Amino acid sequence: MRRFLDWLEEDAPFWDVTTEALIPRGLRVKAVVIAKSSGIIACTEDVFSVLEPLGVKVKEYLASGTQLSPGTIVAEMEGEARTLLVVERTLLNLLMYLSGVATITRAFVEKARKVNPRVRVAATRKTLPGLRALTKRAVAIGGGDTHRLSLSDAILIKDNHIALVGSVAEAVKLAKRKASFAHKVEVEVTSVEDAVEAVRAGADVVMLDNMGVEEVRLCIEKLRELGLRDRVIVEASGGITLDNVEDYAATGVDVISTSAITLRPARVDLSMEVVRN
Amino acid sequence: MRRFLDWLEEDAPFWDVTTEALIPRGLRVKAVVIAKSSGIIACTEDVFSVLEPLGVKVKEYLASGTQLSPGTIVAEMEGEARTLLVVERTLLNLLMYLSGVATITRAFVEKARKVNPRVRVAATRKTLPGLRALTKRAVAIGGGDTHRLSLSDAILIKDNHIALVGSVAEAVKLAKRKASFAHKVEVEVTSVEDAVEAVRAGADVVMLDNMGVEEVRLCIEKLRELGLRDRVIVEASGGITLDNVEDYAATGVDVISTSAITLRPARVDLSMEVVRN
């Protein structure tokens, strides 16, 4: 809520000079948010709940996760014309982006699960500053896995850490000793050997970073051979797109993570129409 | 700066549990930011200046607007490994997005100016909440026009306003009477007649909304015939892409505005590498 007020202030540091000039105070109107393209609507619960304290009566809105087609009514509201016109752009900018995230996430999930029904499609921390929580929620709404939400909720040992510590095994052991038992330990590896080393050192998750489909398959096989497959969650990451996600899923990985679902999803097109009461 | 601290806190509400476990306090390292794709770098001045108070020494960075190719060193820094690793993702998430905006903006500008050297390519208010100022700066760095920055700095009469006021002419006159003389009055119109009515009523700018190339051309001709062309800035908006921007530019419009440059630019790929000092 407080963040939403900040965003409104960003879009109107003083006031909406157009609306102030043209629309009389006290004019009450209806407004509908309408879909102009298809997709999955996301985060309506978060977004519409902040309008009430601004004096907008939200009569109905679609639950997050609902499928839209062009023309679907997403929400109906009633309130001061001035307020609705000020809120319009911020509301739509948010919903269009977040629904885009949910939509592309669902596309990834559906493709991947066709060949591997238990695979998870996960987001990364490549999100736009200030929008992490909502973006991760949109991923979940699309059926994806949020992965860690921030640097504070799981151990993920990356190349820079390994370089500074010395070796994969040493890093994993250090992490297991020094981090809280409440957090999982994941390691990013770039070779089958490192993956094995990581699992042996006790990693809960290994992330196969930028490996090709074949290499991922080999890695999983190797882990199986060594009897280590069940001890670890295997995640593939790097270069995974809607085009190759089935191939990765077919390798038997547990998790496929991709920034494609948060970085530049096609916006779900929405508009707001205002009608005199 | 304060916003950057908020963003760091979003990515590490407590602390980076990985780095805390693995990297000793006091370990000083060098870090370089390297381009992995080409593009125009943007907002380095804003982004790198916030690192000094965090104890990071920024030795050099490329000025905004510099062309990158894969391998270009964007910045060199020195500081505590812990700080650099915490800052990494937020820094890159910002720079990758903003540089993407600048890059696509420049592509639009170059295409458009080839056929109309005085045309401006402008952004809209379709930006992600919390990132308006930086996004508009990135547009400017790419050679684009920021357009209005918020609802508080220019009059833009849109369909919803006209519907509530009654007519284009009435809305323009009302705006000119009630808004400050310091602000321009722009009107969004959807027909040649409305464009003419708007200019006659005294609009400083008319935005031809979602008109095809041919209709834009007709509109401009009509204004010229009526001797109104020099009194007004003509802006085309809606459905303009890299593919048709030249056609729109060729109509002789003054401004082409598009959300394509802010909504989902291809990220410029950047990474950070850390080396022991």
Next chain:
Amino acid sequence: MRRFLDWLEEDAPFWDVTTEALIPRGLRVKAVVIAKSSGIIACTEDVFSVLEPLGVKVKEYLASGTQLSPGTIVAEMEGEARTLLVVERTLLNLLMYLSGVATITRAFVEKARKVNPRVRVAATRKTLPGLRALTKRAVAIGGGDTHRLSLSDAILIKDNHIALVGSVAEAVKLAKRKASFAHKVEVEVTSVEDAVEAVRAGADVVMLDNMGVEEVRLCIEKLRELGLRDRVIVEASGGITLDNVEDYAATGVDVISTSAITLRPARVDLSMEVVRN
């Protein structure tokens, strides 16, 4: 609203130690705000709307712009005695100042319009930090023009800019090339020659700074002679008071701007009286 809470916290960083000691929790009272001098009331909509979430029922209040005489009831409220007594001073400090701004603005406007019915009386950026938006609103309520609201919403080239750039013409041209088409370009000039140079370079507004009445008249004549008068809005500024505003208005300027309306308006005297329910 959030700012109002900050202000209440400024006046009671802990709590109101007097009221806490003397007034029992749960005592409900009526309170009226009464005018003790005449003037124009301002910003009641902004100020009274923030009381509801604090549990104060505002039963009625005068709309901004209403003329007060001593004894006029400005507002009637009902609520916890403790809350009303805590809020009293902040509420009155705001309303008294803002109503003072509206009142003096209206006096300027009336005098000026008697001799020049289309002239605008505008505020400057000489406002007290933290109160810009409300102060500008109060100016508008008094019939004045807000002028630019901040440094972000119009180009105003001043002496320091011209000194650094080199010449009026150069500065105007640079501004027109580099600033957004959505913003007007205004220049502050101190001589008739500079005014002409500014208009020829394409300025949308020229501000005649600290010119005497006669010089303003000459300047306007000169612009008319040169056929430039219709291309530009002419603003007079500096040293304009209630005593000489008619003389300036009579020169035919479009805008008269003055910090006299925001800097030290006579407060409209208001008090709050509390009565047991």
Next chain:
Amino acid sequence: MRRFLDWLEEDAPFWDVTTEALIPRGLRVKAVVIAKSSGIIACTEDVFSVLEPLGVKVKEYLASGTQLSPGTIVAEMEGEARTLLVVERTLLNLLMYLSGVATITRAFVEKARKVNPRVRVAATRKTLPGLRALTKRAVAIGGGDTHRLSLSDAILIKDNHIALVGSVAEAVKLAKRKASFAHKVEVEVTSVEDAVEAVRAGADVVMLDNMGVEEVRLCIEKLRELGLRDRVIVEASGGITLDNVEDYAATGVDVISTSAITLRPARVDLSMEVVRN
């Protein structure tokens, strides 16, 4: 400091569009703040200390309390032209107001002390929201007494409290029992009888509210007669101006409080001049 950044953001929610267009990044200049009228400069320590973190080198500034005449150099700075131009108005708006407060306060103090060398001239809580602390400091710089800083630091029983509690004596006793021993108890009274009742009940301070000079004198005499004068600080308040302050001071009161020193002091006129380095 943080408040100063808020104020800068108020004046430039995005950026200074003029300076951005005209002044190249990296241009370093000198700037001087010069007095254009006389007065007492105030709060320079607070105001100039916030510029360093913004990259402005403040070479010298006059200490608060220094007497200015037209032409006095208040401060010399060096820094980026862009930064100095953005900061200029906020800096001057603050200093001009606060120095005005200090100047008028000193005038009151000097007049009052001529006839009563131990009298104190005190401010009230009639200050503009957001500026309480700085305004009270400016009062102190002018030689005045800050009086209570907020509702949290002393008991001041006013008419509304007395009306709700029942009587002056009861209110004072209640306050002395329930408020902290660390806070003084002051009562606002409107008659000699109430003043006597208040002192007998144990008030540390009585404020004679809106009494004429003669009534104040009588009140003090009465207290002396009853042997109560030494037990209480006597404050006169209401309707006291530069014209009658000597008369009030001559009555022998301990404190004269007036909103005249904070509400609309004449601004001390200051300007900033920028010179290429």
Next chain:
Amino acid sequence: MRRFLDWLEEDAPFWDVTTEALIPRGLRVKAVVIAKSSGIIACTEDVFSVLEPLGVKVKEYLASGTQLSPGTIVAEMEGEARTLLVVERTLLNLLMYLSGVATITRAFVEKARKVNPRVRVAATRKTLPGLRALTKRAVAIGGGDTHRLSLSDAILIKDNHIALVGSVAEAVKLAKRKASFAHKVEVEVTSVEDAVEAVRAGADVVMLDNMGVEEVRLCIEKLRELGLRDRVIVEASGGITLDNVEDYAATGVDVISTSAITLRPARVDLSMEVVRN
């Protein structure tokens, strides 16, 4: 309220991942807060009032100051299960601590008043950062005196001040001359001589710091002998515990201050139980 939202955000920077996974949106439940130990409940008015805007209906709660025994129902609420589960820990952490403060304060007050019915038991500024206001309120609820709330509301001259100024008498005089008449002047002294010097110099309060019971008694006698006892409030501080508070009270001091009531009170044990509606 705003602080409470900050605290909720501290405990759920993103969201409650457990509740999100397990509890469906829209499930409405009842929740009761139940005492599991005895004590005095504190600050329920402050704490429960912030839940309404979060959508929790608070049906009833005990007033601050009520005595609890194990099993006492402190409050009954109704609302979304998700919200109640997120709020639970922050609510209980606050109430348990604050009620602990009130409980121990009342124990001190009761013991002390048995032997000296007018003595006050006061808190110090040894409170945890961010919790000053609530902690001081809890002290008052327990029957204690808040003492000064912060550094801004009374003069308290301590050893470090005296060392820098030179002597007790000089410090007191300086304070009386330079501080506002609205604030009391208290001095911390460590010997009978200093106490006498402080009172003679005009101190309103002397704090006998770390003196034994006998020394406190001697000091009070000395003041009485010298006819100074009635001019000053005498406070004993340092090393006072539940075990010796009666002895200190019996000396006839006016105030006993102790950090024992704020630093580590035994928590009053509370829990929340949730039941399907």
Next chain:
Amino acid sequence: MRRFLDWLEEDAPFWDVTTEALIPRGLRVKAVVIAKSSGIIACTEDVFSVLEPLGVKVKEYLASGTQLSPGTIVAEMEGEARTLLVVERTLLNLLMYLSGVATITRAFVEKARKVNPRVRVAATRKTLPGLRALTKRAVAIGGGDTHRLSLSDAILIKDNHIALVGSVAEAVKLAKRKASFAHKVEVEVTSVEDAVEAVRAGADVVMLDNMGVEEVRLCIEKLRELGLRDRVIVEASGGITLDNVEDYAATGVDVISTSAITLRPARVDLSMEVVRN
């Protein structure tokens, strides 16, 4: 840092009226923080780093984790007397509490590890609002395990969740399906049967809540018998004190969690002494 400024503002919403009256601006002094009791110092890196931007030169301070005895110098600083005196109480209030947390944590750890060298002593979420991060750091400094930092970083299924979901097994399965793979799943159980059910359902951690020592031992044995012991981390919680921690440790649990280390640790006594330079 920003939080520290908030805390300073809490303790001096205006300014330190004592220091302002007594200590001249510009007086530079040395200050030392000295231990007056023994213990483990904590969070000095966090606390002292915020003083530099306030103009205090911190010459040396002990690293977190250092053992103190009465008289140990914790830190030496140099700066304006005014600043140091304002900062003193907030600094000490923080360090005394946090060092108390570290000290008691180490005591628990040492006792527990004597009989079970691999056992971890973990904190809970029973911390004071606003101090979570620092409190958890202090736990880590004392050798404890932070446990989850907030509701956002691990799944912990508690009694209220189980009641609403239906059964332990169902809750665990739901959590494993719906929560992110990046987070561990922990369940609070109150019987051996539930513990077994939880592990079989796939819980990563079981917390034996309020079980006696004997019951914990039985539970662990049962898990071992069933071959489940290695699949799960076993945590004992509830009623564990310094007196019985060895007994719990001896049962072979992996983790012992207790609010005793955060709720009311004995403060480590510290004071600050100021000396003229």
